[in-house]
Amino acid sequence: MATGNVALRQVLEEPIKGSSLWRDAGHRLLRTPSAMVGLFLIGLFVFVAVLAPIISPYNPTAGSIIHRFEVPSIQHLLGTDLQGRDILSRILWGARSSLWVSILSVTLGLLIGLFAGAISGFVGGWVDFWIMRVVDIMLSLPGLLLTITIVVFMGPGLNTIAFAIAIENVPIFARILRSSILGLKESDFTTAARSIGAKESRILINHIMPNALTPVIVAATLALATAIVDAAGLGFLGFGPQDPSTPEWGTMLTDTYRYLTSGAGFTALFPGIAIILSVLGFNLLGDGLREALDPRLKR
């Protein structure tokens, strides 16, 4: 009897080591090499963007025309551009533009998209019907053209680009959140929570939302990648920052495009690689997150 009591007490006193979905996902993520490469690339990208003023070897806006299109050398590791400016410094500073646009556009898109998706999923009925029709319409519009139209009318620049990309993201986030809420509303754990008398608000906040957000997190990570590409594309088309003292990767490629035949081909290479690496980082992490957050894959 006495020994049994001791055993029981031990069991009761020992904290149950539960592991949350996030903890599990974190562990799985750490074991995925590709996601770690992605995380490293993102880290590098953010590091460069934040520390650009300190680590840039030259002023990104100062250059003399005498030194235009110099090939890479010890003085200019990646060469110089059309106006003789140091390409490495411009790439480092350009990371700030890309980081700013991607974060701003995804945050803005998430705010509007999640609001619309949550209302659609929770309220249902005709509210859901009309929100989803607007989402359908927005998704059937040709994406980049929609973005370009917004940017043309609102004027070029990083903030307008971010706004336009955010609008493109809204229907995607809204639809993903809505469909996962609808699925979770019918799930067993929701019924279980309701049957033990949990309030609706508690079910929504503690049970449905954390689960409904996982696909959104994956989509948002991938949207950061798309935002960098789209922003560079708009910059390439001439809608980037109009102030030449704000370097932007896409805009750097435009200069090269115009002088392609006059031996300046190499200058396109480095901004292009910078775009690929940062986009690749978010894509790798997004892929890793998708697999890590999928509880069915739990080992």
Place this chain on the structure above:
Amino acid sequence: MLKYIVRRLLLLIPILFGLSLFIIVFVHALPGDPCSSILGEHTSPDRLAACRHGLGLDKPLYQQYFDYMNGLIHGNFGISATNRVSVLDSFVARFPATVELSLAAMLVAIGIGVPLGVAAAKRQGSVFDNFATVASLIGISIPIFFLGLLLAYVFGVWLHWLPTLGRVNHRLYDFTGAGTNFLLWESLVINRNIPEFLDVVSHLILPAIALGTIPLAVVARITRSAVLEVLNEDYVRTARAKGLTNRRIDSRHVLRNAMLPIATIIGLQTGLLLGGAVLTETIFSWGGVGSWLFQAAVDKDFVVIQSGTLILATLFVLVNLTVDISYAYLNPRIRYS
């Protein structure tokens, strides 16, 4: 089946109404109008007002929408504010270029993407599989305009292997005759001119690769995961136990069943490409709908943006319908009623 198609097509009508309303409100909600770009910044208020009156932009929005829809119902897609050309005429003139480029790009994407995905899935975890996975991730991450620039530089400027501008060498070949603007078809079937056809093909290669890379990577990824899922099915083991050859298992059992998600993604990607490839068309001076609508956006040409977007969105919906219908063929268990 026919009933299903008719119902889906009827459902298209309210979608198009909603779409047109959305587009017209959206375009008018943005600051600026075609008159400010036609007349420039330094113009008198009188001329601006006269221009707006001429284009009917001074009417209330509901009136403009009503007039526009009235025109649409009568098959009138409107007239461009900048060059006074009918929107439908411009579209018909440019759409063939987009169709040829999109189909060529999808040919690249499917022709390489599907075999790559299948091969990677069958060697899951191998060096080849890892290579294919990384390559397709890089493919998705490459900005299309950067790839286009690289291709144009390497194969055009540097090696002089392939042309990088336009759809055909206009100094050598004249396409004003039949006027279908489907240059591949015209050169091969109507003109029966092989050198001319080859010239058109050579102009198509680089833009098609640039435009096809992202769909290629997407198709390869989807194919890989779809095939992996099917490979574990019981019927594949049964087929193997029956002693069927690998080739037969692959074509009849694996690929046929994996085709559903692959067809979906192919349809979706084709729909996206038909929406115009602004960046690719810009780099290769390809006169398709992408660069046309891009210019319309720059000119703030309301009618062209509205009608052009409406036509493209309709096409997108129709392509998706075609994909849905192809499901019934690919998977006999799916029955539409």
